[in-house]
Amino acid sequence: MNIDMIRAAATRIEGHARRTPLLSSPFLDAIAGRRVWIKPECLQHTGSFKFRGGYSALSALAPDVRAKGVIAFSSGNHAQGVALAAAMHGTSSVIVMPSEAPQLKIENTRALGAEVVLYDRATESRDEIGDRLSAERGLTLIKPYDEPQVIAGQGTCGLEIAQDANALGIKNADVLVCCGGGGLTAGVALALEADAPTLRARPAEPQGFDDVARSLASGTIKRNAALSGNICDAIITPQPGDLTFPIMQRLCGSGLAVSEQEVLRAMAHAFLRLKIVAEPGGAAALAAALFHGDEIEGDDVIVTVSGGNVDPAMFARALETL
Amino acid sequence: MNIDMIRAAATRIEGHARRTPLLSSPFLDAIAGRRVWIKPECLQHTGSFKFRGGYSALSALAPDVRAKGVIAFSSGNHAQGVALAAAMHGTSSVIVMPSEAPQLKIENTRALGAEVVLYDRATESRDEIGDRLSAERGLTLIKPYDEPQVIAGQGTCGLEIAQDANALGIKNADVLVCCGGGGLTAGVALALEADAPTLRARPAEPQGFDDVARSLASGTIKRNAALSGNICDAIITPQPGDLTFPIMQRLCGSGLAVSEQEVLRAMAHAFLRLKIVAEPGGAAALAAALFHGDEIEGDDVIVTVSGGNVDPAMFARALETL
Numbered sequence: 141m142n143i144d145m146i147r148a149a150a151t152r153i154e155g156h157a158r159r160t161p162l163l164s165s166p167f168l169d170a171i172a173g174r175r176v177w178i179k180p181e182c183l184q185h186t187g188s189f190k191f192r193g194g195y196s197a198l199s200a201l202a203p204d205v206r207a208k209g210v211i212a213f214s215s216g217n218h219a220q221g222v223a224l225a226a227a228m229h230g231t232s233s234v235i236v237m238p239s240e241a242p243q244l245k246i247e248n249t250r251a252l253g254a255e256v257v258l259y260d261r262a263t264e265s266r267d268e269i270g271d272r273l274s275a276e277r278g279l280t281l282i283k284p285y286d287e288p289q290v291i292a293g294q295g296t297c298g299l300e301i302a303q304d305a306n307a308l309g310i311k312n313a314d315v316l317v318c319c320g321g322g323g324l325t326a327g328v329a330l331a332l333e334a335d336a337p338t339l340r341a342r343p344a345e346p347q348g349f350d351d352v353a354r355s356l357a358s359g360t361i362k363r364n365a366a367l368s369g370n371i372c373d374a375i376i377t378p379q380p381g382d383l384t385f386p387i388m389q390r391l392c393g394s395g396l397a398v399s400e401q402e403v404l405r406a407m408a409h410a411f412l413r414l415k416i417v418a419e420p421g422g423a424a425a426l427a428a429a430l431f432h433g434d435e436i437e438g439d440d441v442i443v444t445v446s447g448g449n450v451d452p453a454m455f456a457r458a459l460e461t462l
Numbered sequence: 463m464n465i466d467m468i469r470a471a472a473t474r475i476e477g478h479a480r481r482t483p484l485l486s487s488p489f490l491d492a493i494a495g496r497r498v499w500i501k502p503e504c505l506q507h508t509g510s511f512k513f514r515g516g517y518s519a520l521s522a523l524a525p526d527v528r529a530k531g532v533i534a535f536s537s538g539n540h541a542q543g544v545a546l547a548a549a550m551h552g553t554s555s556v557i558v559m560p561s562e563a564p565q566l567k568i569e570n571t572r573a574l575g576a577e578v579v580l581y582d583r584a585t586e587s588r589d590e591i592g593d594r595l596s597a598e599r600g601l602t603l604i605k606p607y608d609e610p611q612v613i614a615g616q617g618t619c620g621l622e623i624a625q626d627a628n629a630l631g632i633k634n635a636d637v638l639v640c641c642g643g644g645g646l647t648a649g650v651a652l653a654l655e656a657d658a659p660t661l662r663a664r665p666a667e668p669q670g671f672d673d674v675a676r677s678l679a680s681g682t683i684k685r686n687a688a689l690s691g692n693i694c695d696a697i698i699t700p701q702p703g704d705l706t707f708p709i710m711q712r713l714c715g716s717g718l719a720v721s722e723q724e725v726l727r728a729m730a731h732a733f734l735r736l737k738i739v740a741e742p743g744g745a746a747a748l749a750a751a752l753f754h755g756d757e758i759e760g761d762d763v764i765v766t767v768s769g770g771n772v773d774p775a776m777f778a779r780a781l782e783t784l
Contacts (some may be wrong), residue, residue, distance in 0.1 A: 417737040
């Protein structure tokens with residue numbers, strides 16, 4: 141896993157992924173006490189950065205392997221990213237989801253061209269279903285974060301951040317990344333190391349689900365005590381990845397943890413000042429920039445808004461904080 | 463008023479205005495029955511395309527004139543665009559607003575560096591106040607649309623649309639523009655004439671407030687019967703501008719008129735599929751693309767989402783249509 145893989149991924153996704161801008165608002169700067177720059181990956185295809193990793197992985201497969209199709213386990217942003225990337229490559233995708241996944245997510249994933257296979261979490265094994273389908277059809281598994289070509293794809297977001305930061309003359313800034321398994325955080329950290337080495341990636345997580353922050357602090361992989369019970373569901377994973385953790389350990393600053401209320405307020409500020417839609421997990425880094433300024437260094441701070449796939453009721457809840 | 467003025471404005475605003483992308487979603491394509499491309503000017507500085515015109519006008523002033531400051535009459539997007547453009551030029555701005563303007567708009571305009579002067583619509587004349595302040599201080603009036611350098615600034619949005627459409631190979635498409643006084647519509651039409659002459663600008667307006675559509679249909683300037691009573695307040699003006707109307711008459715296709723319910727649904731779809739915040743007036747063109755497909759020609763349609771300055775209660779109302 142190295143910067144050359146990220147640059148190769150950037151070449152492959154050019155013209156296919158969106159080149160998202162860096163946004164800012166003087167009102168957010170005033171809250172944060174420094175200049176805040178927002179990388180809105182909610183504007184990416186399928187509404188999250190996950191399309192980058194999905195497209196990178198699909199485009200890196202040998203044509204005859206890719207032609208047999210791919211498979212992913214996800215009920216969320218990774219599912220949609222892989223489904224669209226497969227469709228754009230003219231191949232098929234199977235997305236394995238728990239049968240209790242929201243109907244809207246199932247329908248959206250199907251609409252993007254995927255075959256959705258539902259399983260009963262109480263009685264069936266996801267991995268067994270995946271193994272059987274893969275064996276029968278020769279499908280390639282696209283893992284959500286612990287996969288080099290997926291990390292490389294997410295790293296393209298970091299190349300863009302580095303390019304824009306250099307153009308703006310931003311030298312001394314933390315780059316806060318909404319962090320689940322660490323694919324985006326590790327990819328961004330590698331890109332910054334190469335192209336903007338004075339900037340420092342730092343993971344942002346929900347309070348109580350800060351496995352990456354605790355793992356970084358202790359030097360060994362720590363698990364989350366629970367995997368549900370927080371609105372930032374998109375960035376809650378059991379533990380940092382085996383591939384992503386060593387990268388984060390080598391390159392990242394300490395993690396930041398934000399409350400649900402801070403996340404909802406960050407979503408509301410993104411609505412009011414940036415005119416973008418952030419999902420709870422996608423607003424964790426912005427919440428850290430706005431409300432944890434004393435834990436951040438530098439005159440500027442750069443944050444990812446990593447996704448915008450939020451249902452209207454949750455969004456309305458965020459707006460009520462204004 | 464010609465294309466050279468738009469190109470000169472583009473040179474002046476480069477690096478100051480945001481270069482907004484073209485967004486799309488397969489879900490919107492399915493509703494519209496053709497490919498839909500969205501130019502999200504809600505992501506522009508101050509949340510609307512008005513910043514382009516404001517910056518263009520400020521940057522076109524002679525330095526000694528500009529140094530005395532500018533004045534504008536507006537309680538909306540033009541006010542914020544002019545205020546920020548003035549601040550970015552290191553000069554002062556006076557924004558004259560009715561005293562019943564929403565407190566949030568007054569505060570936002572002040573926060574962008576403007577001096578806000580309130581007047582009582584029942585007892586005071588806006589123009590008299592403006593004339594007096596201009597005479598006392600040597601302020602230059604920046605009109606919201608019937609001003610060549612403002613039209614030139616809005617036209618830069620059209621240059622970007624033309625550039626992206628050409629890169630995408632889009633040859634046969636209507637370009638629907640949310641239309642009030644016609645500054646954006648005329649500017650976009652001129653830009654398309656020069657750089658993408660097979661594309662056709664068409665104004666989109668609220669039903670019952672379609673002065674531009676009626677003016678185009680009859681060949682003479684028609685007035686709106688009322689100036690309030692519709693959620694698309696940002697694009698309701700008394701009549702087409704004296705400068706903008708001849709340009710629209712020469713270059714634009716017929717106007718489209720959309721209902722309030724269609725506008726709210728378009729805002730909800732922009733939330734759900736594009737992750738952007740559209741204000742009602744900013745969603746008129748998208749509403750036309752999604753729900754008036756039988757009045758549109760071409761395999762593709764391009765729409766401006768011209769602004770995103772909407773209060774949370776109105777946005778929540780839009781989300782309820784989902």
